[in-house]
Amino acid sequence: MDNRIESSWSKDLRMSYNPMEFLPFDYRRVFLAMNRNAVSFLLIGGLNYFLVHKPVTTQDIDLYIDDSTENRHACELALNDIGAEWGRRDEDWGPVNAKNRGWLSGQSVFCLLTQFGPVDIFLSLPGIPSFSEAKLRSTTFDVDGESRIHLMSARDLLECQLALPEVYRKPERIQHLREVLKNAQ
Secondary structure, eight states, X not given: OOOOBOOHHHHHTTOOBOGGGGOSSOHXXXXXXXXXXXXXXXXXXXXXXXXXXXXXXXXXXXXXXXXXXXXHHHHHHHHHHTXXXXXXXXXXXXXXXXXXXXXXXXXXXXXXXXXXXXXXXXSOOTTOSOHHXXXXXXXXXXXXXXXXXXXXXXHHHHHHHHHXXXXXOOHHHHHHHHXXXXXXX
């Protein structure tokens, strides 16, 4: 199956594109592992913005997951499948398959390295009251005929940006998302 989509920027260029051709890492393997383990997640951050809105560079994949015990465990298994490494401190950095079940708890963000590139797992997000509400507003994207993923909505991407301290906000992204939402009305 062809995974070409029409994004706002490809429409401006009067072309369609295969976004996976532009990525420095094989994110398909991350998506496959998440889906194989039935992880409930939303793609957020720069890669979401890249796929739907504008061609921006990104060096990692940001996933917002449902923070239930069962889903965190499924995510732990998926991260094990892709050779992820993580540690709370340098001393305990290592493969996640060596960690006790339940390690994916106790903080809101986990920054990991995998065989296929860096992955950040978010258990909560500023400006987003609940995962379930955000998932209802999400859209789906067929990565390669095998992996369907949920993309966080433009509205929620904007809410996340606006909830950040000003020093961390991306003004160009905020402006673009506001324009997208205005044009959608």
